[in-house]
Amino acid sequence: MTRRTSIKLLLGAGIIGMLLFWLYRRVGYSVFDIGYLEENSHLIEELAEAVIPETDLPGAKQAGVAAYIIQMVGTGELRQEQVTFVRGLRQIEGFSQRAYNRAFTACSTREKVSMLNHFEKKVSSRFPIINKINRKLFGRSFIEQLKELTVEGYCTSMLGATKGLAYDYIPGRFEACIPLSPGQRAWALN
Amino acid sequence: MDTIRYDAIVIGSGISGGWAAKELCEKGLRTLLLDRGRHVEHVQDYPTAMSNSWDMPNRGFNTPLYRQSNPVQSLFSNETDRQFFVADDEHPYIQETPFNWVRGYQTGGRSLVWGRQCYRWSDLDFAANEKEGVAVDWPIRYRDLERWYDYVERFIGVSGKAEHLPQLPDGQYLPAMELNCIEEHMASTLKKRYDDRILTIARVANLTRGWKHRGPCMYRNQCSRGCPFGGYFSSNSATIPSALATGNLTLRPFSVVTEIIYDDSLKKATGVRITDTVDKKQYEYFARVIFVNASTIATTAILLNSKSARFPDGLGNDSGQLGHNLMDHHSSSGAYGTHEGFQDRYYKGRRPCGFLIPRFQNLGKGSAEKFLRGYNFQGEGKRLGWEDQASSLRGFGKTFKQQLLTPGPWSVWMAGWGECLPYFNNTVKLSIVHKDQWDVPTVSINFSFKENEQMMKKHIQTTAVEMLENAGFKHIEPFDYQHPGGTTVHEMGTARMGRDPKTSVLNDVNQVHAVKNVFVTDGSCMTSSGCQNPSLTYMALTARACHFAVTSMKKNEL
Numbered sequence: 001m002t003r004r005t006s007i008k009l010l011l012g013a014g015i016i017g018m019l020l021f022w023l024y025r026r027v028g029y030s031v032f033d034i035g036y037l038e039e040n041s042h043l044i045e046e047l048a049e050a051v052i053p054e055t056d057l058p059g060a061k062q063a064g065v066a067a068y069i070i071q072m073v074g075t076g077e078l079r080q081e082q083v084t085f086v087r088g089l090r091q092i093e094g095f096s097q098r099a100y101n102r103a104f105t106a107c108s109t110r111e112k113v114s115m116l117n118h119f120e121k122k123v124s125s126r127f128p129i130i131n132k133i134n135r136k137l138f139g140r141s142f143i144e145q146l147k148e149l150t151v152e153g154y155c156t157s158m159l160g161a162t163k164g165l166a167y168d169y170i171p172g173r174f175e176a177c178i179p180l181s182p183g184q185r186a187w188a189l190n
Numbered sequence: 191m192d193t194i195r196y197d198a199i200v201i202g203s204g205i206s207g208g209w210a211a212k213e214l215c216e217k218g219l220r221t222l223l224l225d226r227g228r229h230v231e232h233v234q235d236y237p238t239a240m241s242n243s244w245d246m247p248n249r250g251f252n253t254p255l256y257r258q259s260n261p262v263q264s265l266f267s268n269e270t271d272r273q274f275f276v277a278d279d280e281h282p283y284i285q286e287t288p289f290n291w292v293r294g295y296q297t298g299g300r301s302l303v304w305g306r307q308c309y310r311w312s313d314l315d316f317a318a319n320e321k322e323g324v325a326v327d328w329p330i331r332y333r334d335l336e337r338w339y340d341y342v343e344r345f346i347g348v349s350g351k352a353e354h355l356p357q358l359p360d361g362q363y364l365p366a367m368e369l370n371c372i373e374e375h376m377a378s379t380l381k382k383r384y385d386d387r388i389l390t391i392a393r394v395a396n397l398t399r400g401w402k403h404r405g406p407c408m409y410r411n412q413c414s415r416g417c418p419f420g421g422y423f424s425s426n427s428a429t430i431p432s433a434l435a436t437g438n439l440t441l442r443p444f445s446v447v448t449e450i451i452y453d454d455s456l457k458k459a460t461g462v463r464i465t466d467t468v469d470k471k472q473y474e475y476f477a478r479v480i481f482v483n484a485s486t487i488a489t490t491a492i493l494l495n496s497k498s499a500r501f502p503d504g505l506g507n508d509s510g511q512l513g514h515n516l517m518d519h520h521s522s523s524g525a526y527g528t529h530e531g532f533q534d535r536y537y538k539g540r541r542p543c544g545f546l547i548p549r550f551q552n553l554g555k556g557s558a559e560k561f562l563r564g565y566n567f568q569g570e571g572k573r574l575g576w577e578d579q580a581s582s583l584r585g586f587g588k589t590f591k592q593q594l595l596t597p598g599p600w601s602v603w604m605a606g607w608g609e610c611l612p613y614f615n616n617t618v619k620l621s622i623v624h625k626d627q628w629d630v631p632t633v634s635i636n637f638s639f640k641e642n643e644q645m646m647k648k649h650i651q652t653t654a655v656e657m658l659e660n661a662g663f664k665h666i667e668p669f670d671y672q673h674p675g676g677t678t679v680h681e682m683g684t685a686r687m688g689r690d691p692k693t694s695v696l697n698d699v700n701q702v703h704a705v706k707n708v709f710v711t712d713g714s715c716m717t718s719s720g721c722q723n724p725s726l727t728y729m730a731l732t733a734r735a736c737h738f739a740v741t742s743m744k745k746n747e748l
Contacts, residue, residue, distance in 0.1 A: 050586055050587065051586050051587070051590070052590070052591045052594070053587055053588060053591065055588055055591065055592075057591075057595070059591075068249070071247075071248075072248070072253065075253070075255070076248060076253025076254060076255050076256070077253065077254050077255065078254045078255060078258060081254065109587070113586050113587040116586040117585065117586060120584065120585075120586075124584075144581065147580070147581075147586070148580050148581055151576060151580040151594060152249065152251070152580070153249075155576045155577070155594075156243035156244060156249040156250065157243075157244050158242070158244045161242070161243060161244070164595055165576070165595055168538065168539070168540075169242070169410075170408050170410060171408065171409040171410065171538060171539035171540060172408055172409065172539070173409060173538075173539055174367060174368065174409045174537070174538070174539035174540075174541045175537060175538040175539060176367075176368035176369060176370045176371070176374075176537055176541075177368075177370055177371040177374065177535055177537060178535065178536055178537060178538060179534060179535065179536075180533070180534050180535060180536045180597065184536060184596075184597065185595045185596060185597075186573070186575045186576060186594075186595055186596060186597045186598070187540070187575060187597075188243075189243065189575070189577060190242055190243060190410070190412070
């Protein structure tokens, strides 16, 4: 085999491999089932609470974030991201069983956070361009979906907006430059 | 309909059509105002105006699924305001090249959702074509429009600050809104480091005090939902109520104008033919003068579709220029940065505007740039909030939550709004094969930015980065979103004004050269694009043309 043909073969195999992988990520696995989300609402709730836990301010559970996530993933997301989410739930459950020998929901707060950190490290590259390409080709990863949906759901819920953030329904005037008061929280968007 | 004969017909009730209706009615003309969309009554038809995020099914967002089925509409609107934007699939158009045509089919049109920036043009803009030998000369200069700018600003109410710049004339302003800490810091940096540019608060049609029974602004920054306080100018809140108050206005929504009727023997337009979108029947209405204010692309489509023995290629199209020279500002490139200072400062209230760095290139002094014309910067300073930080903050749990809910570092985002030259090949045409549900030929758009705009976009990035560096910003990122035409929603041209009927469609008072009782005073009349947000100029041109039309009618010249 000449050098040239082997390069060609390698390139060809690489391209076919990428295509198959893309196809697999897109359609090749589990069928999406909205019922699965509802059956796992407790898991989703615990995941969201691990992202934004209750402190002196309300957490994701109190703010009803799980219902928001189920609604958005179930009725608003594209199929590719729906499938990614369902698959992510299964993966994190499997990971929890292997690492701690119990369900995610039964783990301690520290364990839950450490699992989420593990998932986040796994998908984020040091190179922003790689992250961008990944996102463009495959959509958001499970952990990005979970984090972004939890933040959105929390910050736009009544409890999150009015108690977690600083809420100003009708400001009435604009004060352009004022001292930051101690414990000042960011403005809710409304 | 109890009468089909009026003194005047105005096609389109958006920002310029609303003005035409108000002016003509106030001057005593019985006026029919047509709009193709539904009626939107000020305040009562703003269903989301007082909603909180949690009151809405998707918390105000576009879901990915919704975005997929409405790619153009969802770029410009979301669950809070999409009732004022047409859905993509209901009103198709042909994109020969990518072009975002954003439309609002309702009483008030896009005046409900406009950006409210109000900048005057100067002779730097009006004389540019002539000076450089580009396209054709504007048939007017600043002195022709100055009093009409005054007149319009006094009615709509514009907050802003006089800056005494020859390239951006001052107007009649209500008290200006204030810059926040980081914007003040940018402003003082520019003052120290540059002698050719300043940073000022945006000049906007948001009311800083009560004005003509409207406002003041409540600083909610939810303008595009419609304002129950009348805090900003729209046809719905201001011009249409004024027109109705005269008793001379008939407002007819659900009326798609299919063509303007031209009488070959009288040598003038006699009226319009419409399709009623409710009963699907055709109606004809007649009047002495017709104002076409359907918005740039739609106006030209109506003229192109108005064919007669005299005008086989569209009403008033002797020059062959109708449908050509489409323009839109580019606003894709700029830079973004964060600043480590002012950690102990914040703001209260949601100011409905940002800042402006008026044009400072090619002003005739100093060295000329490689590109023609110029750009201004529009931008905003803020402390990052949860919406900015959700995807960049690492980690989970208590620390993450603490960071997320605390005001982040100060940031400035700014982009260059740049002039687009009039190119003959940037066109609006009617499809020969495709028709819409009203049996009107579908609009087909072919548009691209060219070398001059691309050079300007590079320059914008460089100067934006340099200014942010000089002001001590960190993590500075230049950007070029490469948005296609239409994205700034400043469509202009396609029925340009000019001195010569052989090379332009409209004369110096916006009359169709060859059909004197038809006036076009929306964005389609623009001979060049300047870099200023154009609505204020449309309004001033409209008021001026109405004055001319009524004066001529009284003299029996029309």
